[in-house]
Amino acid sequence: MHISPFKLERYFARYEFSAPYLLSSSDCEPLALNELLSMIHGETMKMWNVLKLGYTESQGHPELRKEIAGLYHSVQPEQVMVSAPEEGIFIAMNNLLEKGDEVVTTFPAYQSLYEVAHSLGCRLRYWQPQYENGWYFDLKDLAEQITTKTRMLIVNFPHNPTGATLSKSQQEQIIDMTKNKDIILFSDEMYRFLEYDESSRLPSMSELTDRAVSLSGMSKSFALAGLRIGWVTTQNPQWLEKFLTFKDYTTICNSAPSEILAIMGLRARDKILATNHDIIRTNLNQLEDFFTHNSFLFEWHRPAAGPVAFPKLHESLDANHFCHDLVEKKGVLLLPPEVYDLNANHFRIGFARKNLSEALEKFQEYIDQEIKGGGS
Ligand SMILES: Cc1ncc(COP(=O)(O)O)c(C=O)c1O
Structure with missing residues (x-):
């Protein structure tokens, strides 16, 4: 198998653990182990204390799948496969796609969402948002990308990197568009629960149609990326069986401690989500200023949901150079457009971390010295 480098992850590999100001992270402020443990009592704590560090059930701990099902209205524990989030993408694409298939994807996108398909020999078509209309994903544009050969539609809402989302009626229209055409819907819902207004939270696509696979996980909204726990949900038992058979060649099963910590995270979710929403609310106001x-x-469009936005840099400057120079000179990490395979002057900024004020101070210093002051 040949697969192209994952540009965003390579960029993070270079700077994430050396740059002091992470201003492009898409996960919420990570919880410390003792913070998580302090939220948990009784039976859940007992699971942790008596945990045996052996192999685990390949599909995922039954209690964990029960907690996951509880995040939805109609998903059943047996419709869930637990895996690392990234692994879920890899497994689903490998099982649902074949060489020559046509795949339509929201774009820009987290690269693996389309790169795995590309590496399998699929042809890609892109559903791109209209920047001038506030990063609006227009269904008319989507309709133009879908053809008789489309095998899969990949969507990601709330969207990384623009912070765009869909209305319920748009979601329903997407399902209608794919329903009678035998198109599989892969819905990346990693940022679900980070809607600024709870009433705008969409049901999971996997609840609404048996032609969908949805992806979610502990990494973003639940502030526990280091657990490497995510899940896919689908109503289609044949697909799930295929995924599990394939998983024997990726990780076989999930990390035993991570599964219990994920159960804890989900049982403490109201508290974790409330903290993350507070951080995001405060930080968004600061960013606006x-x-x-x-x-x-x-130029920026305030995002509609999620922890990231995709502002535009003035055309007189090159956003790739700008991001590189900023991290080298001030240790402030943004994501340049090149990691999104994008020939446009935008950069990704993340705002769900506690040290946003300090990072913005450094960013301002850079602007004052290097841009306004003409550099040293
Ligand atoms: C849209 C999207 N999907 C999937 C993932 C993968 O999640 P993880 O890194 O926890 O495997 C990410 C991570 O940034 C993401 O932004």
Whole structure:
């Protein structure tokens, strides 16, 4: 198998553990182990204390799958496969796609969502949002990308990197568009639960149609990326069986401690989500001020959901160079457009971390010295 480098992950590999100001992370402020343990009592704590560090059930711990099912209205524990989130993408694409298939994907996108398909020999078509309309994903544009040969539609809402989302009626229309055409819907819902207004939270695509596979996990909304626990849900038992058979060649089963910690995270989810929403609310206001103050340099659409946004840098400067220079000179990490395979002057900013103010101060210093001051 030949697969192209994952540009975003390679960029993070270079800077994430050396740059002091992570201003592009898409996960919420990670919880410390003792913070998580302090939220848990009784039976759950007992599971942790008596845990045996052997192999685990390949599909995922039954209690964990029960907790996961509880995040939805109509998903059953037996419709869940637990895996690392990234692994879920890899397994699903490998089992549902074949060489020559046509795949339509939301774009820009987290690269593996389309790269695995590409590596399998699929032809890609892109559903791109309209920047001028506030990163609007127009269903008319989607309709133009779907052909008689489309095998799969890959969507990701809330969207990384623009922060766009869909209305319930748009979600229903997407399902209608795919329903009678034998199109599989792969729905990346990693940022579900980070809607700013709870009433705008969409049901999972996997609840609404048996032609869908949905992806979610502990990494983003639940602030536990280091567990490497995610899941796919589908109503289709044949697909799930195929995924499990394939998983014997990836990880076989999940990490035993991570599964119990994920159960804890989900049982403490109200508290974890409330904290993350507080951080995001405060940080979004600060970002708004920052972009207003620097409006000569940036244009931005306030995101509709999630922990990331995709502002535009003034055309007189190159966003790739800008991001590189900023991290080298001030240790502030943004994501340049090149990691999204994008020939546009946008960069990704993340705002679900606690040290946003310090990172913005450093960012402002860079602007004042290097842009306004003309550099040293
Ligand atoms: C949209 C999207 N899907 C999937 C993933 C993969 O999640 P993980 O890194 O926890 O495997 C990410 C991570 O950034 C993401 O942004």
